[in-house]
Amino acid sequence: MTREKLEQLYDMRMLLEPFAAGQAAIRSDENILKELEDRDAEMNALPVADRALAYGHFAQMDGTFHDLIALGSGNLLIQETLARLHTHVHLFRLHFHSRATTDANQEHSRILEAIRVRDANAAENAMRTHIQESRTRFLAFFE
Template sequence: MTNRISELKNGDTGLLRRPTRLGDEVYGAIYSQLMSLKIPPGGRIAVDNLVRELGVSQTPIREALSRLEAQGLVVKQHLIGYSAAPQMDLAGLEQLYDLRMLVEPFAAAQAARLMPDEAIASLETIDSDMRQIRNEDARAAYSRFAQSDGAFHDMIALGSGNNLIHETLSRLHTHVHLFRLYYHTRATSDANREHGRILAAIKDRSPKAAETAMRDHIERSRKRFMKFFTDHQE
């Protein structure tokens, strides 16, 4: 079989450049389809179809699907196979933001106190990468931004020094499920500006400013997602 995954990447066909690690690239391809809703919520995921589409064996595809199942993006049912997980409903969205508002501002304040300088440098790198993401390949750009957004918040939670907060937020896979609510190619300048204020406060070692910036970011994010969610439920 010709390894189609080694070819150029195309947002509609799923063709990919030759990866450094095949498993990661296969994971990224399926992740992108789930996040962009090319594979719709509840949609069946046929392994044989992915074998043909990506030009790889079943092994890396099944490994990728297992990773996605752990993130709550894929559901596996006995004798049925894999399908895309259902979407978060409005009640789940509200509860998620209530929880975030309770723990993430505190985590940001603690990170401003405790986060090592080298971890702050890594946070700066993530922030910089997010600002450089372009939409030449819209699906890939959207998926990359969602992953980087999650990494940004995960690093702050880790930097808080509170393992329970970090583990709780990690298990929720918050940003994966939020970004999956809808697929958009609009510039994410608002989120980048809000992240910039959080980062600046942490770098300044200002717990109060970091807490305030995170609280503002979560509230603005809530309004953005809630508006789109309610608009599309009418």
């Protein structure tokens, strides 16, 4: 994946995911919330001894976490679009291996908390910050 393609992918995520998080704060049922809490707990509990293995598990759970937020938004088109975008992010991660970061886990926890308390604005802002920080982490591979 080129830098330009990655930038475009993050532009799309920035347009869609904050809105999806805000809608998830309003529309998510208890099952979605429980699944989000479970994925967040699993990501935070990953061992750091084997970085490659931990990152592989983190990447899977991260994708599921974001997919659950899209599902919780109640918008099928956003769900389908983000599923396609997340496939590209996952392929990029497989090629340019990274470490599971404490920062990403903290960002996820802030998103989850905003959804948990049904604060759409806070959920949108937390997701926006997460996408910006994720973009910065991945663009470092091109420098």
